[in-house]
Amino acid sequence: MSYTSPYELKSPLYYLLIALALLVLCGGLLAVHEMESQGHIITGMNNQVVWGMPHVFAIFLIVAASGVLNVSSIGSVFNKPDYKARSPLAGLLSIAMLGGGLMVLMLDLGRPDRIIVAATNYNPTSVFAWNIVLYSGMFATVFVYLWTMMERRMYPWSKAAGLAVFVWRFVLTTGTGLIFAFLVARQAYASAILPPMFIILSFAWGFAVFYLAQSAIYAWNGKTLEAHVQKRMSRLMGVFVIGALYLVATYHLTNLYFARQTAFEHFILLDGGVYPQLFWLGYIVIGNLLPLLLIFHPSLGKTKSVVGASLAIILGAFALLYVFIIGGQAFPLDIFPGFETSSAFGDGVIASYRPSVFEVLLGLGSLAAAFLITAIGIRVLNFVPREVPQKVEHH
């Protein structure tokens, strides 16, 4: 393919951002070093809240990595040319976020040096073990998919590879939801609705990340997104946000219906302090109402508003995951249903958790890693969307 990039990413801002991301990544690695030498005592995690801030970042990145491939699927599986032009960028973003997510997940382990043990001992009943296969398979399928799109001789295989990616990411996000759905004893988690909920959330989050990346690339190159593409993409993003909100609402409403779950819902939605605040203000207002307004209000919905909407969706995602992961663990296990309990091990009381700077640095490091993979990827390879020429009747 003869290709001369019109996208010259030479602006000083580009290099500044690369340098900044490297700095943040180094901060993350420094945090890992401290966590490994001093132990998890320097994090906010404890024996009650065993998964903390690193898992919020990891699950956001992994879920968004799956959802961003929606752009590819609409192009390759459903044959929409506007989206097909964007498939390579979506594939790159997916690999970048999956890499960042896995990085933080692995480096938070108590013994990350034993990763070879995870690769060589496989428990077929463990959802984590399934996910090791799902994540590595996802890398492989997306790589093959990118190859079929970027190498002319492989073009005929592009649709088949796109279909494989389409199926794989559904299974992958199902696997992510199942990590929680199979925890029978935890009030916040044991629910079959979690895998579909994560899938629809992934659509919204992945799309928001894609829109941000695309807007940044276009802005750096002084280009504007064609109006019809911009409108189509922003509307679809709005639909995904509504779909995700519906499933989150269903999850809470079904919980409210079960008498044994009402205490938990009361905690997470009303009197649980930071958790209801983050849920209502962070997820509902910033993560849903604000983006819907920015997208669908007649006088808004242009690129700048939709960039704002994308940022709001991402912030809302972090709020929701914090409530879901940390709030879900903070609520005490009901070991003796019908009894009040107390002990020296936090039985019967809301667990406290304050994220430490090391956890946040590790999480930000994973975002920086994902950014670096993307930024360097679009510089060295042909990932940037090129519009399919419009047919005459559109002009």
Add this chain to the structure above:
Amino acid sequence: MSEIDTQRRNFLKTSVGAAAVAIAPGIMLFDIAHGKPEGASSKVRWGMLIDTAQCKTGCNECVTACNKENGLSGGTAATDSQWIRKIEIKDISNGRELSLPMMCQHCEHPPCVDVCPTNASMKRADGIVLVDKHRCIGCRYCMMACPYKARSFVHEPLHDQNPDVPRGKGTVESCTLCVHRVDEGRQPACVESCPNKAILFGDLNDANSEIAVKVRAVASVQIRADLHLNPGVRYQGI
């Protein structure tokens, strides 16, 4: 004797000596570690019956004994390991109060074993649920899965470990039912320490054992029996 025979004899002597030197430490270490040549038997199901009527509020002897036996600090911060804890429970409907010890319930179908990605969480043939410290990668998924909150994560570097009970920073641990004592035919430390003999330990599968006789004779419950995990620890008087 020919020169070749002498050489051969010397060679054999040296070989036997070298082999002895190579094997001896292994045999000695095996002895020091109280290793047993035969594995755990699936004919046995170790379990406990805890009589809550005999367990006293404020008494912490079992916890202290466990900490001492297993080299735990005894701290009760949220990041400290607690393999056994006393729980005070109060019936919401009638105000009846009880005190009881809670630890790994050594389930027949342990969720921690199901979720462990590396098979570090495992159930021995005789029903004791353990963590292989050399395989645990510290993902804490088992802690999320345990309905009894029986597991702790080692958050800090360790000092002065009991050689019989190896632990490791960055790995998950829990009550081992004092497997090192059980394998020597002794009782777990908490059982021995209880001043009121509230904890009865033994083989649930042996119809003539004291525990099996008592489980048949008195009403006992398994905690969260609704989850159908069939714990090896039963409670009397709840």
